[in-house]
Amino acid sequence: MVQVLRADKFYTRSWAFNERSIKVKNTLIIIVTAFALSGCAGLTQMQDTVTKFDQGAHSVSTAQMSLFHQVQAAECNRNFYEKAFDFSQGQQIPFDLMEPCTNKELTDDQLAIRQKLMDTITLYADAIQTLANGTDDTNLSTNSKSVASNIQNLAKQQGFTAVTSTDTSALNAAVVAITSMILDHTKYKEIKEAASAVQQELTTVVAELKNENTNDIIGLESKKTAFSNQLKAAVLKSRETRGVASFLDVVEAHNFIPSIFPSPQNADQLNKALDALVAANQALANAKNGGAIPEISDLISRAQQAVTLFNSSK
Amino acid sequence: MPTPSQQINLASAIDNIRAAENLLKQQINAANDSLTAIKLSNEFNNLDSFLSELLHAQNSADDASFTNATTALKSHASGLQADEATIKGIVDDVNIAANIISYITQALAFIAKL
Numbered sequence: 349m350v351q352v353l354r355a356d357k358f359y360t361r362s363w364a365f366n367e368r369s370i371k372v373k374n375t376l377i378i379i380v381t382a383f384a385l386s387g388c389a390g391l392t393q394m395q396d397t398v399t400k401f402d403q404g405a406h407s408v409s410t411a412q413m414s415l416f417h418q419v420q421a422a423e424c425n426r427n428f429y430e431k432a433f434d435f436s437q438g439q440q441i442p443f444d445l446m447e448p449c450t451n452k453e454l455t456d457d458q459l460a461i462r463q464k465l466m467d468t469i470t471l472y473a474d475a476i477q478t479l480a481n482g483t484d485d486t487n488l489s490t491n492s493k494s495v496a497s498n499i500q501n502l503a504k505q506q507g508f509t510a511v512t513s514t515d516t517s518a519l520n521a522a523v524v525a526i527t528s529m530i531l532d533h534t535k536y537k538e539i540k541e542a543a544s545a546v547q548q549e550l551t552t553v554v555a556e557l558k559n560e561n562t563n564d565i566i567g568l569e570s571k572k573t574a575f576s577n578q579l580k581a582a583v584l585k586s587r588e589t590r591g592v593a594s595f596l597d598v599v600e601a602h603n604f605i606p607s608i609f610p611s612p613q614n615a616d617q618l619n620k621a622l623d624a625l626v627a628a629n630q631a632l633a634n635a636k637n638g639g640a641i642p643e644i645s646d647l648i649s650r651a652q653q654a655v656t657l658f659n660s661s662k
Numbered sequence: 663m664p665t666p667s668q669q670i671n672l673a674s675a676i677d678n679i680r681a682a683e684n685l686l687k688q689q690i691n692a693a694n695d696s697l698t699a700i701k702l703s704n705e706f707n708n709l710d711s712f713l714s715e716l717l718h719a720q721n722s723a724d725d726a727s728f729t730n731a732t733t734a735l736k737s738h739a740s741g742l743q744a745d746e747a748t749i750k751g752i753v754d755d756v757n758i759a760a761n762i763i764s765y766i767t768q769a770l771a772f773i774a775k776l
Contacts, residue, residue, distance in 0.1 A: 430707055433703070433707075437700060452714060452718050453714060453717050453718060453721065454721075458721060476692035509663065509721070512669070513663065513664060513665070513666055513669045514666055516663075542685035567717060570680070570710060570713065571710075572681070573683070573687055573706075574703075574706055574710045576708060577687065577690045577699070577702070577706050577707075578703050578707075579695070579704040580690055580691070580699055580703070581693075581696055581699035581700045581703050582689075582695065582696075584694070584695065584699050585700075588695070588696055
């Protein structure tokens with residue numbers, strides 16, 4: 349009997365222990381699940397944020413390349429209309445309406461180098477994106493790695509030239525640092541760590557792009573002025589010969605100028621988009637669970653506006 | 663590639679040519695007959711071509727292209743001196759003409775240092 353009683357007690361205690369154990373296990377499962385779910389939500393938000401950062405960087409790149417091409421086109425237009433003006437005055441010069449253009453102020457080689465500077469930024473954004481994607485997609489494509497490697501080699505040979513020559517070595521060092529991060533991005537465990545590592549270098553590259561844009565716009569304004577001088581001479585002649593009918597020529601001349609020279613406001617907008625890119629990266633460097641949304645939204649908005657401006661002025 | 667002192671000389675020459683262009687532009691805006699406007703525009707274009715060469719030199723990415731660019735600049739300097747005399751004959755206002763010529767002379771002095 350005693351043995352039975354003891355056995356009962358034993359079973360009772362054992363059952364109670366098992367019940368407590370199950371309760372503890374269930375509680376642990378709930379806690380672990382809750383943590384896992386919150387982690388998943390944070391990762392998803394960060395992935396979304398970084399995807400938008402990548403899109404913003406690519407949009408800025410598109411707008412930047414549009415400006416470069418418009419700068420080249422403006423130089424070609426200027427050269428053509430200069431000859432056309434001489435021709436219209438009766439000068440005996442060779443004048444070909446379909447003359448091919450060779451750029452001197454922004455040559456194709458220089459444009460290719462500027463493209464590489466922009467590629468440095470987009471490849472960096474792509475590398476950050478692959479980090480955010482986690483284990484499924486941690487590596488950049490072979491092509492992207494090859495491009496990054498070529499850019500790095502160019503920078504190591506001081507192939508990038510700053511507007512101010514004293515800034516050239518810092519610019520090349522910045523490109524080397526960013527491309528190193530791109531080629532070796534998997535060593536970073538977190539987005540914020542990777543973003544923080546290149547913030548200073550990204551600022552240097554963006555500052556140089558902005559300097560080039562400002563310089564280009566000064567050059568474009570100079571060409572626009574030269575062109576408007578010739579139109580002024582033409583409308584004066586038109587007034588002398590046609591009287592009030594020359595008003596129609598004035599209207600046409602006035603409307604024609606912006607169609608061949610991009611507005612300085614476009615470059616201003618582009619420079620603001622570049623600033624937004626740096627601010628967005630800074631926000632990523634400080635972000636927790638994707639908390640860089642205001643800066644990323646600003647980047648997307650400014651970059652899209654810049655792209656729209658350049659598309660509308662084509 | 664231009665050295666820092668060459669960069670400064672180039673930038674100073676560019677500033678002076680642009681200042682001369684600004685004054686010429688004012689004269690073109692004020693012109694009331696097509697012949698004067700054409701003559702001034704032609705002078706402006708000559709300055710602008712020279713400005714393009716200066717910018718080309720400034721953007722040179724290597725020593726060889728910089729040497730070529732500065733050689734071209736120096737060979738065209740005599741043309742700029744001829745423009746000084748022409749501008750003096752076109753611009754009615756003696757003081758403005760003197761200012762334009764002064765800017766061109768200063769630009770030539772910076773180019774001579776390259």
